[in-house]
Amino acid sequence: MPESMMSFSAVRDDEMSLLELADRLLNRGVVLTGEATISVAGVDLIYLGLNVVLSAVENLKTPHAAPASRRHDN
Amino acid sequence: MRLLLHAVTTTEPAALPPVGLRGQPLMVVRHAEMSAYASCFDAPVEHFGRADLLAHHDIVSSLSAQIDVLPARFPTWLADEDALRAELERRQADFGAALERVRGRVEIAVTVMWTDEPDDQRAPEAPTPGRKYLLGRQQAFTGSDKRRARGRQLAAELARLVSDDLVEIRHQVCPSPSVALSSAVLVPRASAENVRKRITRTEHDVRILINGPWPPYTFADVV
Numbered sequence: 635m636p637e638s639m640m641s642f643s644a645v646r647d648d649e650m651s652l653l654e655l656a657d658r659l660l661n662r663g664v665v666l667t668g669e670a671t672i673s674v675a676g677v678d679l680i681y682l683g684l685n686v687v688l689s690a691v692e693n694l695k696t697p698h699a700a701p702a703s704r705r706h707d708n
Numbered sequence: 709m710r711l712l713l714h715a716v717t718t719t720e721p722a723a724l725p726p727v728g729l730r731g732q733p734l735m736v737v738r739h740a741e742m743s744a745y746a747s748c749f750d751a752p753v754e755h756f757g758r759a760d761l762l763a764h765h766d767i768v769s770s771l772s773a774q775i776d777v778l779p780a781r782f783p784t785w786l787a788d789e790d791a792l793r794a795e796l797e798r799r800q801a802d803f804g805a806a807l808e809r810v811r812g813r814v815e816i817a818v819t820v821m822w823t824d825e826p827d828d829q830r831a832p833e834a835p836t837p838g839r840k841y842l843l844g845r846q847q848a849f850t851g852s853d854k855r856r857a858r859g860r861q862l863a864a865e866l867a868r869l870v871s872d873d874l875v876e877i878r879h880q881v882c883p884s885p886s887v888a889l890s891s892a893v894l895v896p897r898a899s900a901e902n903v904r905k906r907i908t909r910t911e912h913d914v915r916i917l918i919n920g921p922w923p924p925y926t927f928a929d930v931v
Contacts, residue, residue: 658925663781666795
């Protein structure tokens with residue numbers, strides 16, 4: 635089965651809610667420029683495999699990336 | 709000592725969450741008129757997972773239920789109290805402006821999911837492999853355009869539904885194969901439940917999931 639179909643059929647409401655929340659926690663909010671040592675989130679988040687979280691996890695690796703590109707319709 | 713920042717604010721809550729992340733002490737660092745809430749660790753945590761994200765969300769939500777806060781992006785580490793105070797000093801004007809933007813307001817998260825597979829998941833029928841491939845590509849582009857157009861239509865419809873209470877709205881159209889629209893809606897705290905009820909509706913091709921009210925994560929984007 636193609637990966638995109640798997641992600642389409644596998645996402646439940648509670649998983650989607652978690653993904654939406656994770657997207658906000660990891661991508662939005664105040665960014666400080668102190669000692670911003672960033673770790674990659676747990677494998678369970680990556681495993682869910684939706685673009686929102688994949689993007690969020692990518693941003694964990696680049697903590698100073700500006701959020702503007704995710705603010706509006708792309 | 710390392711500090712994991714949760715939120716920045718200008719006021720004091722009546723009650724603090726009992727502990728910080730992973731049972732660590734929760735510290736308040738004050739500077740000028742700002743207060744920052746952070747968990748104290750002896751050393752940085754190497755890996756975070758789902759439970760940590762939810763614990764951070766719980767701490768921020770607990771504060772946000774009492775006072776206006778700017779949530780910090782997770783995970784934001786600072787070396788010590790002095791480093792945090794220096795940031796509060798340096799960003800005081802930005803934080804003040806952002807807090808004014810979210811004062812008395814909460815975020816409603818609206819996720820609109822497709823109820824059927826995209827057209828480009830169904831293989832076209834054709835007498836030859838070459839023609840089948842070309843039809844498949846054409847179908848993928850057309851289907852994608854149709855879905856994006858529908859996503860934009862849903863975004864406009866959502867903005868109209870909440871217009872009476874709307875402070876600000878931000879959309880992501882078709883952010884993933886299963887999602888037509890992901891929107892963050894900033895509304896007055898007192899209107900949150902009414903806004904939720906107004907958004908709840910049935911559409912033939914999508915399912916609408918509403919979360920929140922949440923702290924104003926999307927609208928605290930002070931970089």
